Amino acid sequence: MAAEVVVVGSCMTDLVSLTTRLPKAGETILGHKFFVGFGGKGANQCVQSARLGAKTSLICKVGKDSFGNDYVDNLKKNGISTGQNVIVIVPGANLLLNFEDLKRASDVICKAKVVVCQLEITPAVSLEALKMARASGVKTLFNPAPALADLDPQFYTYSDIFCCNETEAEILTGIPVGNLEDAEKVGRMLLERGCKLVIVTLGAEGCMMISGDEPIPKHVPAGKVRAVDTTGAGDSFVGALAFYLAHYPKLSMEEMIRKSNCVASVSVQAPGTQSSYPYRKDLPQDLF
Numbered sequence: 001m002a003a004e005v006v007v008v009g010s011c012m013t014d015l016v017s018l019t020t021r022l023p024k025a026g027e028t029i030l031g032h033k034f035f036v037g038f039g040g041k042g043a044n045q046c047v048q049s050a051r052l053g054a055k056t057s058l059i060c061k062v063g064k065d066s067f068g069n070d071y072v073d074n075l076k077k078n079g080i081s082t083g084q085n086v087i088v089i090v091p092g093a094n095l096l097l098n099f100e101d102l103k104r105a106s107d108v109i110c111k112a113k114v115v116v117c118q119l120e121i122t123p124a125v126s127l128e129a130l131k132m133a134r135a136s137g138v139k140t141l142f143n144p145a146p147a148l149a150d151l152d153p154q155f156y157t158y159s160d161i162f163c164c165n166e167t168e169a170e171i172l173t174g175i176p177v178g179n180l181e182d183a184e185k186v187g188r189m190l191l192e193r194g195c196k197l198v199i200v201t202l203g204a205e206g207c208m209m210i211s212g213d214e215p216i217p218k219h220v221p222a223g224k225v226r227a228v229d230t231t232g233a234g235d236s237f238v239g240a241l242a243f244y245l246a247h248y249p250k251l252s253m254e255e256m257i258r259k260s261n262c263v264a265s266v267s268v269q270a271p272g273t274q275s276s277y278p279y280r281k282d283l284p285q286d287l288f
């Protein structure tokens, strides 16, 4: 069964200690809570998409250690196909995902409806995945995170949708985004670099959408909610958008963004990253 949403990206294990303050250099302090969380932008986006009901595949690399093994278990629990595991014994396994690995996964990539990439793996590998997708007519969704000031310009031309947050937009354009007008301006600049559609996520303000097909940028607001932890909201948004692109390709882009805002705004109302991502059954059914 071909995956609809294929993410080529990172897995990270978060080791989190909660303390009342940061320790000074050389100091030992007591924390009041410790937990292990599953993160990494690639995996986060894939998990959110899977929880909404997309058939997903994650192309990633993990270390051959307990963190790597636990991570693969976590992906399986979320119904994400990982295929044959490619396992290495060094840390920073994410950076070892290479062109050979993409070649081995080319069937999965080329049969997808949407391919999603970020920058937590070697950028050249992300770019190659976008190129492979494009060559097969697969829609490409690129999230330039974490941002690189000297991003290879080909990332723009190979992105059908280029989705970044305010910080990333500033790093890419040099223009700080403080209001909706700034978001329009940076969006237009990014669009001119060759993508078909730019989305700038704006936290509680939702998103600005700048499309090559429409002259007027569109602000798509998010609902008012009480946010408790916004970590990973951007990944929830990107994962949700990938789901809508794959499952409801006939919806207007504005409607897909509105629905993705709703999903991401649910994620900010619970603590943690993947632990805060909603499942389809817990969401208003008019989102589907």
Ligand SMILES: Nc1ncnc2c1ncn2[C@@H]1O[C@H](COP(=O)(O)OP(=O)(O)O)[C@@H](O)[C@H]1O
Pocket (backbone or CB within 6 Å): 165, 166, 201, 202, 203, 204, 205, 206, 207, 222, 223, 224, 225, 227, 230, 231, 232, 233, 234, 235, 237, 260, 261, 262, 264, 265, 268
């Ligand atoms: N306080 C909030 N209230 C409602 N929705 C939010 C809030 N913060 C984030 N979101 C939702 O999450 C999306 C991504 O948030 P943003 O903060 O821009 O991303 P990032 O996690 O990359 O910083 C927003 O476009 C919006 O849909």
Ligand SMILES: *[C@@H]1O[C@H](CO)[C@@H](O)[C@H](O)[C@H]1NC(C)=O
Pocket (backbone or CB within 6 Å): 145, 146, 147, 165, 166, 167, 168, 203, 234
């Ligand atoms: C944007 O995302 C980056 C991670 O790439 C994060 O460090 C930054 O805080 C985010 N910016 C905003 C305004 O949320």
